[in-house]
Amino acid sequence: MKAGKKIVYAALFANLAIAAIKFAASLWTGSSAMLSEAIHSSVDTGNQGLLLYGRRRASRPADDGHPFGYGMELFFWGFVVALLIFSFGGALSIYEGILKLSDPEPIADPWLNFAILGAAALFEGYSFRLAWREIRRAYPDRSTYSAVKASKDPSIFVILMEDAAALTGLAIAASGLALAFWLDEPAFDGVASIAIGLLLLATAVLLARETRSLLTGESASRRVIERVRKLLRDDRRVEAAPEVLSMQIGADAILLAATLEFHEGVSAQDVERAQRELTEEIESSCPEIRRAFLRPAAV
Template identity: 60%
Template sequence: MASGSKHVVYAALAGNLAIAVTKFAAAAWTGSSAMLSEGIHSTVDTSNQAILLLGMKRAQRPPDARHPFGHGMEIYFWAFVVALLIFALGGALSIYEGVERLLHPEPIHQPWVNFLVLGIAIAIEGSVFRIAWKELRHQQPNRSIWQALRLSKDPSVFAIFCEDAAALAGLTVALLGVGLAYFLHMPVFDGIASILIGLILVATAVFLARETLSLMTGEAASTALLSDIRGVLTADPRVLELGEVLTMHLGPSEVLVAVSLDFDETLSGEEVETTMRELTRALESSRDEISRVFLRPVRSIGEAPTPVLP
């Protein structure tokens, strides 16, 4: 796992832990529903970062007899758990708290405490968000943010980025809700803000769940990587034709490649074996994320057979 990814998670963990404590203190002092929802939000985020660190550690375990391809995919499971926690503990509880406040509105006391805490929280979350932004741009420098999120295979980066983006959006909503509730003397806005924060968290959870579920179920490599693989193989004059080119992510930076290909018929069996070894080395050196290569020689590819992994 890249050290940059860990740096992002540690920064988010420290920031959210500090913010959670101050938000709960402010909620208890002022009675703000939106601030309580934000405290729940930061607590969930803190737990999520701890879970991601656990997943990153477990994913780094070496291959063994039961897991010959390693444990890299385990990070996707823990990222999926993070999405579930955001949905259940963050989104659902915030919506519930907001509905309760709408049914039983109460005035906010000493709102300056909320404004102060929200201002500090925005500054801290903004700095953490900047770290996640820089790491995402480092991994996907030539993509839009939306494309970078969809193409990133590292949950420790895209999950933190989404959490921090949701946190900044939630803080903005909380600030508006508390401000409107106080200046207009309408506590209902505090409850509405809490519900909106919950909806932001639910939307974030749904997006993360979809992305991590795809990776958990064997997502293929990017089209750019597939193109590079085809380029390396077709550039060799000993390769006449490619059959199926199958890829699967074994982890954020580990890709399995399985290819069926037709070699020049004039090659002897020994020459075919030599060619396969050379092509395997060429593929592994072409991109750092290619960690496992399986080549299957076939004759006269018309309808490409399904490669059988040895």
């Protein structure tokens, strides 16, 4: 969780600086694509603030109202971030692009825009690198896309996808500005703004799908479930574990329940001892499993 917090702070400060520079440049040059990029960076800055808020609320200890803790709050705020990217980032960028197409105006000082886009790419690239390294560290044997789908921490995969969209958006904005300048056709600037908006809409849909899955009771990773199944199978008292159920209740918190079939001849006293010992072993060998509930199968 500490690595995720560092990544969010790095992205927040980078986007805050970038947004201010982009807004100044868009006002000076009149570039629609640059204004779309400024809106994009502003939305990203607000999103990182929401992720930090979600992390703080998710870290609260369990109480009577929430006996399994507040970890799922981070999933909720990750979903809110996806909605903000869709509505404010994507929709406003498309709207701004349409306005530019309806009344195209020449872009002043295009080289200033190119310089700012280059500086923004450095900031965004640094933030992206931090998030990419963390997700590769957590899932070294998976592709980046597969790792994003497997990740249970929105504060990491949201930043990674936001930064990937931001770097792509910068390339689109630079292409639109270049065409508008060299072909003396300002409409390309509006087209770039619309393309950036569509990119943000697609990113928002992907993020919403991932966070929705976590919000609606996504199971623990296959790696964790297989580790638990092996631990249960290796116990000499257990014949089978026909049912192993799990739910992600936080970025690094899992609720687990399993049904066990014991060998014939295992006494009721031994069954109770096995349940207790196996519960302790599961929770110690898999620290992310905060609560494990084992029950014997009905005879």
